[in-house]
Amino acid sequence: MEIHKENPEMVRGLFSDIAGRYQVVNHILSGGLDFYWRAIAVRLIRPWNPSMVLDVATGSGDLAMAISKACPQARVVGADFCAPMLEVARRNGLPELVVADGMSLPLADQNFDVVAAAFGLRNMASWEKGLSEMARVLRPGGHLLILDFSLPELPVIRPLYRFYLHHILPHIAGLATGRKDAYEYLGESIEQFPSGEKMTSLIESCGFKNAKSHPLTLGTVSIYTAIRN
Ligand SMILES: C[S@@+](CC[C@H](N)C(=O)[O-])C[C@H]1O[C@@H](n2cnc3c(N)ncnc32)[C@H](O)[C@@H]1O
Numbered sequence: 001m002e003i004h005k006e007n008p009e010m011v012r013g014l015f016s017d018i019a020g021r022y023q024v025v026n027h028i029l030s031g032g033l034d035f036y037w038r039a040i041a042v043r044l045i046r047p048w049n050p051s052m053v054l055d056v057a058t059g060s061g062d063l064a065m066a067i068s069k070a071c072p073q074a075r076v077v078g079a080d081f082c083a084p085m086l087e088v089a090r091r092n093g094l095p096e097l098v099v100a101d102g103m104s105l106p107l108a109d110q111n112f113d114v115v116a117a118a119f120g121l122r123n124m125a126s127w128e129k130g131l132s133e134m135a136r137v138l139r140p141g142g143h144l145l146i147l148d149f150s151l152p153e154l155p156v157i158r159p160l161y162r163f164y165l166h167h168i169l170p171h172i173a174g175l176a177t178g179r180k181d182a183y184e185y186l187g188e189s190i191e192q193f194p195s196g197e198k199m200t201s202l203i204e205s206c207g208f209k210n211a212k213s214h215p216l217t218l219g220t221v222s223i224y225t226a227i228r229n
Contacts, residue, residue, distance in 0.1 A: 003184075005123055005185075007125075012082050021177050022060055033221075038118065041116065041145055042069075043070075044214075044223065046070050049071070050071060050113035050143070051074055053112060054111075054115045055078045055116050056102045056133075058089055059089065060092060062118070063118040064076050065094055103126060107137045112137050113138075113139060115142070117130075119147065121146055122149065122193040127193075131206035143227060144203065146224040148221070148222065149220065150190070150196070153196070154218060169186070195213070200213050200226075207228060208229060
């Protein structure tokens with residue numbers, strides 16, 4: 001059955017199924033670039049010197065762990081609506097975990113200095129609801145960081161990347177996880193997800209200012225930063 005982000009049960013089900021292999025498949029499919037993308041994210045976060053950090057859609061907790069290492073003074077909380085993914089995060093050593101939907105967080109207003117989400121917002125049924133919740137739990141002046149896939153703008157790279165995304169990646173990942181449909185969904189979700197100025201406008205319409213886009217790896221991935229109004 002085709003997976004749609006508008007059906008959170010389906011999204012949760014697919015991450016439950018692939019939780020055990022998620023990290024390994026990620027490292028293989030990105031050629032290890034995911035370590036580099038997280039390192040850049042953490043390099044942006046460190047100077048903000050946060051005390052309280054929330055990693056939304058933390059999954060296996062990779063970004064949360066990288067933030068913990070780089071900001072030892074910070075208390076880092078990971079939230080995700082998929083318990084098997086959080087189990088992986090727990091095994092990876094992340095102690096503070098909350099099973100929660102990013103569009104309705106069971107967390108107090110204005111409690112965090114930094115809210116981050118890596119490859120998570122794209123999967124939410126409503127990006128506006130996800131971003132508004134992130135704004136709600138951030139203190140005014142607090143920082144947002146979104147790391148996610150984007151479609152490259154470069155004329156030759158764009159069609160090549162799309163070919164990889166729709167015709168190569170699902171086959172490799174399908175063999176590794178037994179869920180080819182999950183990776184067909186990945187390509188579709190990247191096609192739909194706004195990038196560049198569209199994303200910075202969306203972020204600013206949800207309670208943020210100074211939204212900036214930082215494209216990485218030929219624009220196949222982007223980091224967005226913004227400040228809570
Ligand atoms: C592609 S994984 C990313 C995991 C991790 N942040 C990383 O960088 O590897 C997407 C994660 O988003 C979670 N997710 C998707 N929609 C969510 C929602 N509405 N609320 C909370 N978590 C969600 C999934 O359960 C999954 O763990």
